[in-house]
Amino acid sequence: MAHHATLGPADAALLEMLTAPAPGTKTNANLNGKTKAKLPRRDAALDPLMIAAALASGPHITRNHAVHDFNPGEPLPTNVKSPMAYVSRQAPRRQRLGTIQAPVAEQNHNKENTDTPPSPVTKKRRASVIAAPAPKSADTPGPGPGPVTVKCMARTRIPTPHGPAFLHLYHNSRDAKEHLALVVDAAQYADDSSTAPPIRSASLDAVWPEETPMDRIVRGAYVGRLGPENAVPSVPGTGHNAPGSPALVRIHSECFTGETVGSQRCDCGEQLDEALRLISLAGRGAVVYLRQEGRGIGLLSKLRAYNLQDLGHDTVAANLLLGHGADERAYDVAGAILGDLGLGAVRLLTNNPDKVEALSKEGVGVVERVPMVPRSWRMQAGTDAGMETETGAAGWLPGDTAPAPGATLVGGHAVHGPDLDKYLRTKVLRMGHMLPLALAGLE
């Protein structure tokens, strides 16, 4: 199990190399006559913010302004001559104190990126911004006591390569990340009557204060397939927690490298695609997409971990060498999202026993673990006859071991369909994009 792995001698040697004083480093004698390494300063000797403020040379500039912008797209104040003025978007400090706190995103960013201790200068600056609590808007959750709560802020139809899905965007009371849920519910999409209860978000369908029916529609609280002739607001409480057969569910953690640029260092992109494919085949289920990049250590640390992996360490040792746990993910938000969707019992697509255990602790009934076997393994073993035609468009052949370009991306082949045609037509006809519409019969 990944969690119980320890550092090997090679890891320890590398750690020593990374943390030892550089050759030629000066040393200081201390009271006992022993010498102590004098390490170079880690924080920048010159504060870039200070330099920028000095260059701008306007009386409105101070180093305490935390939100700045070069040429922010607004007319410059009349007293600013330089076209490269460094303009603050903030109110003066005395106005801010007592009314403003750092955005939740910033607070959590500071908390999350614990691998680089903040310099004293940074700490001081943040302290002054965080100083006083701000009144919170209903749409901006912040950390609070008790169990995590979630609120679905918006829902919309996404035509995926495997069929239609509804993308739900959640806010929560634990962090400032926009966690997501892709709900596949074919009957609901077609507005059919179905025996299975619809998978709907209770917080989305709730009536929010002072909203109009159109507000509800725009944030996605509608039923059936939305269109100019069909805009029917949903009714709060419809179908929630009604008994039904457990839905097929995947709890997926964000992986920019695997899912966005098709990195083949991991199978995350393929897993996301495979989960959507299987859930779409089943016709009912969800992918809860958690913004826990790099198993919770963040993209920056994951990229560093990749370099340590290139130096010969495995994925677990690389995390440990960077001062992280092997896996820093939490599943309380996932549990709350499943609860909001009325999915109290699920068939979980995973190979990770920790995930099953963690979800069970969050009160989710995992009635079955459905394994996710890598496609290339299944193809080599010839255990999935359907795969050749599924993935043939991405260049895969039975017996292939090397994935084709793009094979790890969702869909893994050309994007097409009426939504794309409409999008491209608008680009050409309304925005002057140079594409031969005739090529696709779209003129």
Ligand SMILES: Nc1nc2c(ncn2[C@@H]2O[C@H](COP(=O)(O)OP(=O)(O)OP(=O)(O)O)[C@@H](O)[C@H]2O)c(=O)[nH]1
């Ligand atoms: N730190 C780190 N994170 C990685 C690495 N490769 C993938 N990830 C992250 O791992 C997460 C996916 O974890 P996996 O272990 O593949 O899958 P899992 O979700 O735990 O298990 P399954 O449900 O069986 O897929 C994503 O957040 C990726 O960004 C790596 O080498 N180092």
